[in-house]
Amino acid sequence: MTRNHPHISRRIALRTVAGATLVSVAGCLNDNGGSGTSSDGTTPSGSKGPLTRVAVEGTTLVVELSEEADVNQVNLIQPNGELFGQRDVATGAQQVSFEIGTSYAPGEYRVLALEGEETVQESALSVQPNLSIVEMGIGKNQPEKMWDSSSDKISKEAFVSVENQGSGPDAITQLLFVGDVPYPSDEEGTNYDENDDVSGIYNPEKDTEVDEVVIKPGEQLTLYSYRSPFAFVRGEGTSCESEEQTGSFEVILETRVGANRISNPYSIHYSASEEFDNCEITISED
Template sequence: MEQSGGGVFRQVSIEETELVVKYSSEDGIDQINLIQPNGELFGQQDVATGTQQVSYELGASYAPGEYTIVALSDGESIGESSVSIQPNVEINEMGIGRNQPEKMWDGGENNTDRNAFFTTDEEVFVTIENHGTGPNAITKLYFIGDVPYPSDDEGTNYVESDDVSGIYDPESDSEVQQVIIAPGEQITLYSSRSPFAFVPGIGTSCSESSKTGEFDLILESKIGGGQISKTYSIHYSASQESDGCEISISED
């Protein structure tokens, strides 16, 4: 995602998790420094003769804010540019595997290789998009409220656990600690802790009368330490079985 240019810099852009600075090899630049929003040095790159680009790995542990790029020649500043590096991740869509199997990682085939009791019917997909100018890392996915199997002490109870993310990665066939989302990118996350499994005596079960409630879908992000959340209404149809009702959700 291009941020700025001008002066001695031809282009400054964020590519995946890197800040890329392009310049002219004719300007006599021999070093480029990247200064953090707090004024401290983030990194410096020596410029080899004839080169036209340097990059800085931001990763998922940088401080968001306004960065300054300084071009040096023989120790003297010959130009600088500023760039805002700030993620802005939003939840676009959330759905239950039982209702939208085609959007699950297995296409709704309910692959049980991972766990004998696992089914994508009980999992969810969450589509998120980064509208900001910097990468972010999503470190936790959980549900609080009137879902069948919530993530707090009413259910799986992993909200306070640093070792459980609740995020399933189909490629590694495992729960992962974080998922990186680059600026301008849209990705789909999958739950790993069966928030829509009916468990006797836990969470919300079906009943002879239909009922409604609401729940919060919450993502924790590493950059800025914030939470991204969205509230949904949930409706359970009437059923004679504790796990036999239909579930529908809608945004509040």
């Protein structure tokens, strides 16, 4: 944290950015019966075999079969080669599904269509989330982005827009603000960054802090903070001073799939004020 003249040295916990590789949402079959990809999950013309579409919808892996499919079982194989699950195919059925939730191992899954003991066809599908922070802001500065622009308590909270461009769902289990914010999530503030039981995420519909938020492949959603990271608390974090101050902080998302951590760095500026809680804050992405 720096002012115009003196320099303040304070410990800032730096976190690394962890991202997932962008992969296709749907896996389809090519003319040779192998695996291919398509943006809409449909089988390319000329493809042969009972499997017409394999895709992730929400937290479910869906397998669609052709009308002529002579298949009595579909198996789903995990990236480590172990069986994830199997589904019997009733006569005339054209779809089976596997609920993968948000505790699955990311990677390439194989779908096997069986007739008796024989594998008739196989398809591969990469299932992996790819989360990124699109935008963040402070309720006081952008009330229109909050759940209730007329509420006084939004001024101390923040919004964070998150997008999942991957092919698998994920669960966001913590929303953290670490660094030179007024009331950070580490030991210099609310001190919940090492507590897995505290998410720091507010659900306006339930009017409470929730354990996690599920984000589906292709979805963009907005998270709201719950622990007031932009509240001025005397003796905690950063307060207003008689001189302008500049610093930096990170917004961090803890996620379940692959135990990944996603973060974005930001710069923060405090205007000068004679009162510890009455300065203007502006932020910008680094």
